[in-house]
Amino acid sequence: MDIKAWLKRINRNRVLFPLGALALLVIVAASLSPHFLTPMNIKNVLSQVSIIAILAAGEACVILTGGIDLSVGAVLAISGSITAVLMKWVGAAIPLAILGGLGAGALAGALNGLMVAWVRIPSFIATLAMMAVARGGTLVLTNGRPVSGFLKSFRAIAGYAGPLPLLFLITFGVYVLWQLALSHTRFGRYVYAVGGNETGTRFVGVNVRRVKLLVFILAGLCAAIGGIMLDARLNAAYPTAGEGYELDAIAAAVLGGVSLSGGVGSLVGTFFGALVMTVLGNILNLLKVGAFYQYIAKGLILAVAAISLSRGIKFAK
Amino acid sequence: MGGGNGGRPWVEMRGIHKWFGGVHALKGVDFHVHRGEVVGLIGDNGAGKSTLIKILSGVFPPDKGEILIEGRRVRFRSPKDAKEYGIETVYQELALVDNLDVPANIFLGREPALVGGRGLFALLHKGRMLREARALLERLKVNIGDLTSLAGELSGGQRQTVAIARALYTEPKLLIMDEPTAALAVQETRKVLDLVRKLRERDIGVVFISHTLQEVFAVADRIVILRKGEKVGDLPAAALTVDEAVKLMVGGEGA
Amino acid sequence: MKRLIAVLGTVLLLGALVWAEAPTIAVFISTLKNPYFVTLADGAKAAGEEFGAEVVIYDAQDDAALQLSQVEDAIAAGVDAICINPVHTEALIPAVEKANEAGIPVFSVDRDVLGGERVCYIGTSNVLAAEQGAATLIRYLALAKRELPWRIVILEGIPGASAAVEREEGFKNVFKPLIDGGAIEVVADLTAYFDRAKGYQVMSDILATTTDIDAVIAANDEMILGALEAIKAAGLKVGFPDGILLMGFDAIDDAVAAVKTGELVGTVAQAPYIQGYWGVEAAYRYLVEGWRPPEGTAIYPPTGALFIPTPVAVVTAENVDQVAQITRTPPPLPGTE
Numbered sequence: 001m002d003i004k005a006w007l008k009r010i011n012r013n014r015v016l017f018p019l020g021a022l023a024l025l026v027i028v029a030a031s032l033s034p035h036f037l038t039p040m041n042i043k044n045v046l047s048q049v050s051i052i053a054i055l056a057a058g059e060a061c062v063i064l065t066g067g068i069d070l071s072v073g074a075v076l077a078i079s080g081s082i083t084a085v086l087m088k089w090v091g092a093a094i095p096l097a098i099l100g101g102l103g104a105g106a107l108a109g110a111l112n113g114l115m116v117a118w119v120r121i122p123s124f125i126a127t128l129a130m131m132a133v134a135r136g137g138t139l140v141l142t143n144g145r146p147v148s149g150f151l152k153s154f155r156a157i158a159g160y161a162g163p164l165p166l167l168f169l170i171t172f173g174v175y176v177l178w179q180l181a182l183s184h185t186r187f188g189r190y191v192y193a194v195g196g197n198e199t200g201t202r203f204v205g206v207n208v209r210r211v212k213l214l215v216f217i218l219a220g221l222c223a224a225i226g227g228i229m230l231d232a233r234l235n236a237a238y239p240t241a242g243e244g245y246e247l248d249a250i251a252a253a254v255l256g257g258v259s260l261s262g263g264v265g266s267l268v269g270t271f272f273g274a275l276v277m278t279v280l281g282n283i284l285n286l287l288k289v290g291a292f293y294q295y296i297a298k299g300l301i302l303a304v305a306a307i308s309l310s311r312g313i314k315f316a317k
Numbered sequence: 318m319g320g321g322n323g324g325r326p327w328v329e330m331r332g333i334h335k336w337f338g339g340v341h342a343l344k345g346v347d348f349h350v351h352r353g354e355v356v357g358l359i360g361d362n363g364a365g366k367s368t369l370i371k372i373l374s375g376v377f378p379p380d381k382g383e384i385l386i387e388g389r390r391v392r393f394r395s396p397k398d399a400k401e402y403g404i405e406t407v408y409q410e411l412a413l414v415d416n417l418d419v420p421a422n423i424f425l426g427r428e429p430a431l432v433g434g435r436g437l438f439a440l441l442h443k444g445r446m447l448r449e450a451r452a453l454l455e456r457l458k459v460n461i462g463d464l465t466s467l468a469g470e471l472s473g474g475q476r477q478t479v480a481i482a483r484a485l486y487t488e489p490k491l492l493i494m495d496e497p498t499a500a501l502a503v504q505e506t507r508k509v510l511d512l513v514r515k516l517r518e519r520d521i522g523v524v525f526i527s528h529t530l531q532e533v534f535a536v537a538d539r540i541v542i543l544r545k546g547e548k549v550g551d552l553p554a555a556a557l558t559v560d561e562a563v564k565l566m567v568g569g570e571g572a
Numbered sequence: 573m574k575r576l577i578a579v580l581g582t583v584l585l586l587g588a589l590v591w592a593e594a595p596t597i598a599v600f601i602s603t604l605k606n607p608y609f610v611t612l613a614d615g616a617k618a619a620g621e622e623f624g625a626e627v628v629i630y631d632a633q634d635d636a637a638l639q640l641s642q643v644e645d646a647i648a649a650g651v652d653a654i655c656i657n658p659v660h661t662e663a664l665i666p667a668v669e670k671a672n673e674a675g676i677p678v679f680s681v682d683r684d685v686l687g688g689e690r691v692c693y694i695g696t697s698n699v700l701a702a703e704q705g706a707a708t709l710i711r712y713l714a715l716a717k718r719e720l721p722w723r724i725v726i727l728e729g730i731p732g733a734s735a736a737v738e739r740e741e742g743f744k745n746v747f748k749p750l751i752d753g754g755a756i757e758v759v760a761d762l763t764a765y766f767d768r769a770k771g772y773q774v775m776s777d778i779l780a781t782t783t784d785i786d787a788v789i790a791a792n793d794e795m796i797l798g799a800l801e802a803i804k805a806a807g808l809k810v811g812f813p814d815g816i817l818l819m820g821f822d823a824i825d826d827a828v829a830a831v832k833t834g835e836l837v838g839t840v841a842q843a844p845y846i847q848g849y850w851g852v853e854a855a856y857r858y859l860v861e862g863w864r865p866p867e868g869t870a871i872y873p874p875t876g877a878l879f880i881p882t883p884v885a886v887v888t889a890e891n892v893d894q895v896a897q898i899t900r901t902p903p904p905l906p907g908t909e
Contacts, residue, residue, distance in 0.1 A: 033649070041648040048641045144731025148662035148686075158666075186428050187437045189417070193425055196416035203408065204426035204483075205397045210437070234636055236663035239732050243635065263416040285645030288596065291604055291613075291631035 014257025014265055018272035021255070025276060029283040036286055043165055045275075045282050047158070047233070050167035051076075051226045053274035055245055056252035057171075057178050058109075058222030060270040061215050063253055064182075066195040066262030067116060067123035069216065071108065072223040073245035074134035077237075079105040080227030081138045084147040084237035087154065094154050102224045108134055109220020113213035131246070138239045148236030157232035167229050174225065178218075179267040191215060195262030251302065252277055277302075325388055327352045327490055327522055328373070328404070334381035335368050342368045344546040345382065350491055350522040355513060357537030357554065358526045361566050364543040366526055370493050373524070374406040375399030403490035407480045407497055415469030419461055420450035422468050423483045453482050457512065474505025481512055491522040498532055510536050530559050542566055595652040596626040597855045599848070600639055602659045602683070604631040606766065606794065607824045608844050612657060612682060615848030615902070623856045636663035643667040647674045653855035655679045655848075661686045661734045661875070677858055681851040682844060683734055684875040691858060692865045693877035694850045696842045698735050701884045702742020702791070702821070705840040708886045709789055709819040710746065712837045716813035718786050721757040722750075725778055727771055727790035727799060728763040736766070738874070739791040739821060759785055764795040771798025779806045787817040793827035793839055796820035800835055810835050812889075823887050823899060831892045838888040841899050846882045849902045854880070857908065866907035880906055 029036045055072045062069040083101030086092040092100070108130055115126035159166055182188035190211045193201040202208045223242075231237045250260075256273025258265030280301055284294045326349035335343040343365045350356050360366050372379050375393030384391050386402050393399045396406070413422045421428075424446045433439025447464060454461055459478045461471065468476060477497055484492055494513070498506040513536050516523050527533050533540060534554055542550035542565045550557070550565045599616045601609045613629050620627030630646070632639035636659040643654065647670060654671050656678060658664035668688025671678045677691050684693040713722050726743060729736030750756040760778045764770040771794060778785075779802060788803075790796035796818050800810060809815035811834040820827045823841035830836040857863030865878045872879035883903065887895050 035649050038648060041645070044641070044644040044648055048644070051637065139731055142732070145737070146660055146662045146732060148665070181438065184440055184443075185433075185438045186430065186441060189421060189425070189428060189441060190437075192416055193414045193421075196414040200408075200414055201425065203396060203406075205395075205400065206426045214437070230637055233666065234640060234660075234663040235666055236636070236660065238636060238660050238663050240634065240730065241636065241663075244633075263414075281641065282645050285630065285642055286649040288598075288626075288628040288646075288649060288651075291601070291629050294631070 015269040015272065018256045018269050018276060022272045022276050022279065025279050025283070029279060029286070033283060033286040036283060039163070041282070041286070043160075043163070045278055046168040047165040048282065049274050049278040050165065050171040051229055051233070052245065052248050052252060052278065053271055054171045054174055054222050054226045054229070055242075055249040056256070056270050056274045057174055057267060058219030059246070059249035060253040060256070060258045060265060060267055061178070061182070061191060062123070062219050063250070063258050063260060064191050064195045064262060064265060065212055065215050066198065067212065067215070068250065068260075069112065069127045069219045070124065070246045071112060071127040071130035071134055072219060072226075072249055073242035074131040074138070075105050075108045075220050075223035076227040076230065076242035076245060077239060078108065078134040078138045078141070078227070079224035080231045080237045080241055081142050081147065081239065083228050084150070084231050085141060087150055088147050094151065097154075098228055101228050102221060105220040105222075105224020105227070106217050107220070109217040109223075110213065112220065113216035116216065117209035117212040135239075135243075142237070142239050144239055146236050146238035148234075148238075150231065150235055155232050155235055157229060167233065170225065170229065174222065175267055175271055182267060187211065187214065192263050195264075197263075248277065254306065255302070324351070326350060327387060329385045329388075330369075330373065330379075330382065331385070332382040333369065333372060333379045333384075335365075335372065335377065336380055342546050343372075343379075346543070346546070346548050348373075348541060348548070350524060352490060352522050353517050353520040354539065355517055355523040355525055355537045357533035357540040358524055358543070359530060359533055359540060359562060359566060360543035363545075364566070365546045366543055367495065369543065370406070370495060370524060370526065373399070374404055374493055400487065400489075403487075404493065405484035405487065405489040405491070406493040406495065407477075407484050408495050413468040413476055413480055413483075416467055418467055419464040419471075419479055420446040422479055423450045423453065423486055425483070427487075449486075450482075453486055454478075457482055457485070457515065459508070459512070472505065473501045474508050477501065477505070477509055478512065481509070485516075485521075489521065491524070492516060493524045493526075495526050496528065497525070498527060498529065506532065530562055534559060534562075544568060594624050594626050595856065595859045596628065596650075597653045597655060597852050598628050598630060598643075598646040598651040599681075599852065600630045600632060600642060600646075600654065600656040600658075602632055602639070602657050603634040604629075605633070606792075607826075608792070608822045608842075609657065609682075611824070612844035612848035615845035615850075616655065616852045617848075618845075619849040619852035619856070619902075623853065625852060625856045627852055632659050634659055636660045639664060640667045644670060647671060647676060651676065652859055653677050653679070655681050655851035655855055656685065657681045658683055658685045677855065679851050679855050679858075680877065682842075682847050684872060684877050686875050690877050692854065692869070692880050693872050693875065694847055694854060694880045694882060695872075696847075696882050696884050697872070697879075698738035699742040699745070701840050701842055702739040703745050704884060704886050705819055705821055705838065706743045706746035706789060708838050708888065709787055709817060710750070712812055712817055712888075713787060716817070720755050722755065722786045723757045723759050723784055725759050725775070725785055725788040725799075726761040727774060727788065727795040728761065729766040729791040729795075731763055733766070736763075736791055743789060743791075764790070764798065766792045766794055768794040768798040771795030772802045773798070775799035775802035776806065779803065779808070783808055785816050787819065789819040791821055793820040793822045793824045796836065796839070797826055797830065800830065812837050823885075823895065828887055828892060828895050831887050831889065834889065838886050841885045841887050841895065843882050843884070843899045845900050846902045850880065850882060850905050853902070853905050857905070863905075863907060869906070 079101040082104045083097045086097035086100045112127050112130050115121045116123045190206050252274035253270045256269035329349040333343050333346045358366050371377050375396040375398050429442040429445045430439035431442045498509050537554045540554050630642040639659050664685050665687035668678050668685050672689045680690045680693045682695045762774050764774040788799050818836045820839035823839045827839040869878045885898050
């Protein structure tokens with residue numbers, strides 16, 4: 001009975017499929033390329049997944065409430081640029097510059113949240129506007145030029161803690177906190193409730209606006225963390241950074257079992273979704289598959305994954 | 318039966334008016350409910366039933382008129398205010414959150430916390446929610462089966478039972494039920510009506526709204542009829558027949 | 573002399589042993605959405621076939637982070653040499669450094685990386701090429717005997733992209749003295765992001781404000797071809813001598829065709845095909861024959877790399893028939909004659 005309940009819960013969180021897909025992909029990858037399971041490549045994959053995964057964490061929560069955030073890529077760029085500009089042009093201390101970047105991300109998220117929850121602009125439009133504003137703001141701020149060459153101590157963010165990339169540990173930490181908040185706090189419960197039945201949730205007296213505001217702020221913060229991590233990884237902030245990443249983040253969440261109509265899915269699944277996407281790119285690169293065939297292969301595999309996800313696991317609704 | 322006694326009603330609405338833009342939705346309606354009384358509220362579409370109960374449950378303020386509870390004037394600025402006075406509502410269309418389980422639905426908006434009190438990031442006391450949900454449903458003598466089922470996995474009758482249980486958790490004085498049987502099969506409708514009778518035994522006032530007049534007559538002590546924003550009838554159920562009620566609802570012309 | 577032959581012989585022998593299998597050369601392209609880089613990739617592939625190297629093309633879709641990941645993956649896959657056409661001059665420094673750590677030689681192509689060890693940079697000076705294009709446009713304006721001041725529109729590339737910055741610099745080098753002297757009036761100087769649709773859009777916006785325009789110069793062909801359509805849609809005349817004179821950059825096939833029909837007065841040919849070809853050729857010869865940039869190879873001032881310049885020509889009505897020959901026939905790689 002306990003095991004049954006446990007299985008039911010896992011099934012409900014829809015993590016079995018992305019986990020299975022990931023396992024399958026890893027097995028196939030390992031058998032196709034001797035380079036796949038080398039320590040070096042594992043480190044590469046973990047570094048590579050970090051940024052897309054952290055964006056997906058914020059995105060998944062917005063989607064869980066039934067919204068969407070198209071601005072995460074642009075917010076990544078503006079937060080990364082602000083941190084870079086603060087360090088390089090203003091000469092601010094590293095922690096201060098990081099705080100500046102995080103603050104910008106939170107502010108952009110808060111504006112998204114206000115537009116969606118108070119002004120009642122559909123999130124698709126509100127965050128599309130934010131995407132344009134943040135991208136434009138980044139170009140204005142940096143004059144359209146990359147800002148590069150940071151201090152070693154800042155670049156250490158993209159370094160290693162023992163055998164593991166620090167970027168990965170940061171992302172992993174955020175995921176653990178996020179998942180705990182989602183499954184064990186009142187906030188997390190309201191995130192699911194708003195996604196499942198917003199009017200009903202408002203009627204029992206839950207402050208739905210505040211929940212939405214917070215979700216967007218947290219998505220902005222995640223994007224900002226991603227921007228700062230990207231700065232450290234590339235040793236440069238460039239104004240076109242993160243273009244199109246919002247789609248990758250959405251895809252990772254959906255592959256991870258998060259339903260675009262809201263209320264269903266988990267961060268654990270999202271994390272596996274992000275890993276599936278990253279490993280897929282990695283193995284195609286390792287197999288030296290040419291660019292054009294990569295597009296086709298990726299498209300086909302993602303389509304198959306999405307189809308089996310929606311067909312394979314049926315939920316009462 | 319506790320209903321229809323001559324004492325002071327528990328809640329009383331006097332001369333309630335409501336306009337929506339140019340539409341005069343309620344034209345000075347008086348309405349009251351005693352404790353332990355089941356009042357059937359009927360009327361054609363657009364008669365003002367929903368508006369009246371939304372005012373009573375704090376969703377809208379009245380544009381004119383007053384609400385008294387135990388003889389004292391009250392003002393509801395939100396459904397929360399009404400709840401604090403002991404008025405709970407079960408809305409058919411707002412029912413439950415399908416993707417949450419039974420305890421989560423019963424406690425939505427008032428989850429007990431392990432730590433963190435009333436804060437948004439308080440840790441949920443899931444064990445207590447499950448225990449109390451089970452106890453509550455046992456008190457109502459209803460069987461839901463596996464409480465960890467999602468609301469979306471329950472039958473219509475089970476869902477309605479959970480929605481009522483949720484409203485009863487705070488031990489309200491008055492329960493408003495808006496079309497509680499609309500989506501239900503005959504068998505399940507009977508269970509809901511049984512539940513309404515149990516509420517009367519527990520001295521809870523009930524406002525019961527339904528399009529199916531037979532149901533209203535089967536369960537109500539008194540019937541209030543609205544037409545075009547006005548009260549056109551307020552009679553003990555025993556003093557009225559379904560045909561008479563229909564005539565009052567649609568208007569007096571002929572037949 | 574004997575010693576030299578002996579050394580060369582040993583190198584060749586070792587090379588033959590080590591490269592019993594064909595070497596793998598990874599070619600990282602900034603974006604294959606732009607036909608210019610498709611041509612570059614074609615050149616790289618042609619060289620791979622010519623020399624018997626396995627060439628793998630990676631498309632970074634203009635995303636520096638993605639390109640870094642691709643380089644990491646290629647290193648993990650054990651490629652033998654890397655030709656990189658970086659998305660950004662600075663953001664790919666970590667990628668070059670990672671290749672350096674793994675002992676894999678790096679050749680930058682078309683655009684250099686501002687750090688890490690590159691064997692050489694194979695490309696053209698965007699500044700010089702842009703100067704040639706601007707000067708050619710001036711020559712045609714003079715030939716057409718246009719009234720002064722010449723009213724021109726400049727369409728810039730993606731803000732911050734090094735090609736955009738350098739081409740802008742080249743244009744300005746030629747135009748600045750003429751602007752100061754009152755011979756040129758800049759009607760508009762706007763970015764159209766190297767994009768054809770945006771070129772159309774920006775140009776039609778400009779035309780909504782004025783149609784009194786003598787010439788348009790763009791930092792790439794995509795933008796000038798978009799502008800061309802906008803001008804035609806507005807019912808204005810293009811071409812030498814009495815229409816609006818259009819000067820493009822990159823000599824992509826569509827632009828060369830437009831030069832043939834007289835719709836464009838010219839386009840600067842940077843020979844991406846030769847860049848790609850030379851990139852793979854240099855990598856292959858480096859690995860197999862011990863090729864190094866020859867003595868006396870110049871330094872590319874903006875980045876400090878050893879600079880192997882590929883030929884530049886301005887394609888005009890005068891030489892358009894020889895374009896294929898000019899841009900698709902790689903001359904011998906310096907140091908191999």
